[in-house]
Amino acid sequence: MSVFLEVVGLHAGYGPVEVLHGLDLTVGEAEVVVVLGANGAGKTTLMRAVSGTIGRRGSVVLAGHDITRASPDRIVRAGLAQVPQGRGTFVDLTVDENLRIGGYTRPDDISGDLDRWYDVFPRLTDRRAQKAGSLSGGEQQMLAIARALMSRPKLLLCDEPSLGLAPLIVKELFGILHRLNEEEGLAVLLVEQNANLAMDIADRAYLLETGRIVTSGDAETIRSDDAIRQAYLGY
Amino acid sequence: MERFLQYLFDGLSQGSVYAFLALGLVIIYRGSGHLNFAQGEMAMISTFLAWWLADGGVGLWPAVAISATVAFVLAMGVERYIIRPIAHRSPFAVVVAAIGLFLGLNALAPFIWKVTIPEAFGSLFPDAADDFVRIGGAEWRLENIGVLAVLAVTSFLLYLLFQRTRFGLAMRAVATNRESAPLVGIRAGQVLAVSWGLAAAVGAVGGALVGSLRGNVDSSMMFTIFFAATAAATLGGYDSLLGAVFGGLVLGVFENMVAGYLPDLVGQELKGVVSLLVILGVLLVKPSGLFGSQRVERV
Numbered sequence: 241m242s243v244f245l246e247v248v249g250l251h252a253g254y255g256p257v258e259v260l261h262g263l264d265l266t267v268g269e270a271e272v273v274v275v276l277g278a279n280g281a282g283k284t285t286l287m288r289a290v291s292g293t294i295g296r297r298g299s300v301v302l303a304g305h306d307i308t309r310a311s312p313d314r315i316v317r318a319g320l321a322q323v324p325q326g327r328g329t330f331v332d333l334t335v336d337e338n339l340r341i342g343g344y345t346r347p348d349d350i351s352g353d354l355d356r357w358y359d360v361f362p363r364l365t366d367r368r369a370q371k372a373g374s375l376s377g378g379e380q381q382m383l384a385i386a387r388a389l390m391s392r393p394k395l396l397l398c399d400e401p402s403l404g405l406a407p408l409i410v411k412e413l414f415g416i417l418h419r420l421n422e423e424e425g426l427a428v429l430l431v432e433q434n435a436n437l438a439m440d441i442a443d444r445a446y447l448l449e450t451g452r453i454v455t456s457g458d459a460e461t462i463r464s465d466d467a468i469r470q471a472y473l474g475y
Numbered sequence: 476m477e478r479f480l481q482y483l484f485d486g487l488s489q490g491s492v493y494a495f496l497a498l499g500l501v502i503i504y505r506g507s508g509h510l511n512f513a514q515g516e517m518a519m520i521s522t523f524l525a526w527w528l529a530d531g532g533v534g535l536w537p538a539v540a541i542s543a544t545v546a547f548v549l550a551m552g553v554e555r556y557i558i559r560p561i562a563h564r565s566p567f568a569v570v571v572a573a574i575g576l577f578l579g580l581n582a583l584a585p586f587i588w589k590v591t592i593p594e595a596f597g598s599l600f601p602d603a604a605d606d607f608v609r610i611g612g613a614e615w616r617l618e619n620i621g622v623l624a625v626l627a628v629t630s631f632l633l634y635l636l637f638q639r640t641r642f643g644l645a646m647r648a649v650a651t652n653r654e655s656a657p658l659v660g661i662r663a664g665q666v667l668a669v670s671w672g673l674a675a676a677v678g679a680v681g682g683a684l685v686g687s688l689r690g691n692v693d694s695s696m697m698f699t700i701f702f703a704a705t706a707a708a709t710l711g712g713y714d715s716l717l718g719a720v721f722g723g724l725v726l727g728v729f730e731n732m733v734a735g736y737l738p739d740l741v742g743q744e745l746k747g748v749v750s751l752l753v754i755l756g757v758l759l760v761k762p763s764g765l766f767g768s769q770r771v772e773r774v
Binding site: 291292293311312313316317321322324328329330331332333337340341342344345387388390391 | 641644645647648650651652654655657658659660661662768
């Protein structure tokens with residue numbers, strides 16, 4: 241499997257506070273990679289650093305292009321879309337407008353994509369003309385994912401998509417992510433507290449502790465490690 | 476009834492002028508959360524440019540169009556090279572910069588054009604003594620109708636821009652969630668620069684209307700109008716374009732009614748106080764304004 245995203249020696253943080261202390265990570269084409277870690281390990285910071293929304297040092301290469309110094313909007317155009325923690329919904333825009341703005345970088349006609357994501361997320365269809373802020377948490381999460389997919393990314397970054405959602409909706413969401421990965425070859429970099437579900441669809445996993453990668457390996461190996469299982473998977 | 480209509484007609488045209496500046500304030504505020512104290516002075520200096528062009532033989536309407544275009548470009552530069560570099564430091568830095576801009580532009584107009592007394596500005600509309608339509612006994616002057624019509628056209632164009640174009644959608648996206656905008660590939664900086672340009676262009680048209688109604692241009696022409704416009708934007712809600720138009724018109728009419736019906740108590744001199752009372756009242760009763768959004772978000 242060829243590497244799609246390659247992160248080497250990544251340092252990032254907020255102002256004088258460094259959160260990530262030089263970590264390496266790769267995501268292959270059409271691969272689902274999960275980052276496990278306790279609260280405060282730096283998972284969200286990692287996502288922000290990769291998508292370029294906070295300052296970073298090191299090297300980030302996407303599909304062979306160095307994007308370390310690229311602005312977030314350029315990175316979106318390069319094929320990487322982020323679903324931020326808390327969803328980042330445009331609450332005053334309608335559901336339809338949220339999806340349209342998701343396709344902002346596309347010069348071509350996006351109506352086909354709109355129909356397609358309404359098909360995949362039928363709950364959104366009923367709410368098309370409604371303000372996004374009036375949606376339930378689960379619906380907003382679906383909207384955030386659909387919005388990110390409107391840019392036709394090759395790699396989707398998902399930060400805690402299950403946060404605050406009912407278990408059934410979480411299952412549905414992961415089912416959809418899994419399907420997109422299998423059918424479309426969408427690569428996914430996933431940060432998730434709900435580690436069991438995430439590991440179900442993962443090819444590989446990284447374990448993040450206080451800003452450093454301490455373990456990595458394919459999903460099966462990680463799952464069978466007793467210490468990791470007890471600490472992060474909880475059984 | 477005749478008196479009422481007269482105050483209404485006069486108030487609507489005064490209110491339209493407020494609405495123009497209020498629109499400028501709201502366009503910038505929505506995108507960045509900045510209150511542009513220089514909005515009035517930007518309009519003033521644009522009006523001087525239109526006056527200078529017209530004085531040099533360009534038709535008055537083309538002169539206004541040119542000054543609005545120049546204002547658009549220059550204001551984009553102001554955002555890019557003055558506001559943006561300091562915006563991330565603190566909101567106060569922007570306030571101070573905008574006040575500096577206010578003072579600078581106010582001094583710049585007399586400096587560039589070497590004028591110290593008000594200069595004659597032509598009328599954009601027919602304004603002879605008998606250019607009016609009589610409705611219910613009151614005279615609705617054509618120039619007052621014209622000002623209202625220009626406001627209607629401008630509002631409609633802004634509506635089309637914001638509701639019907641891709642870039643307008645991006646501008647609204649930045650207004651509702653600036654952090655998320657880059658995540659969908661929007662260049663927030665570009666949107667903010669265009670917001671400033673747009674606000675300045677709308678202000679330039681408003682300034683020309685003021686010049687046309689007054690019959691002259693002067694470096695202090697926008698002072699009271701700017702404060703009335705802040706009151707109008709407060710009344711309508713600082714993040715609502717519709718609110719800016721509505722707030723401007725209501726304030727203009729209200730001011731005229733109060734001054735007209737209570738000539739001894741308020742009169743023409745004190746009518747500016749009405750704006751102040753409106754600001755106070757709105758902030759006490761409904762701080763988000765009539766059309767402003769009170770953010771309710773589900774988590």
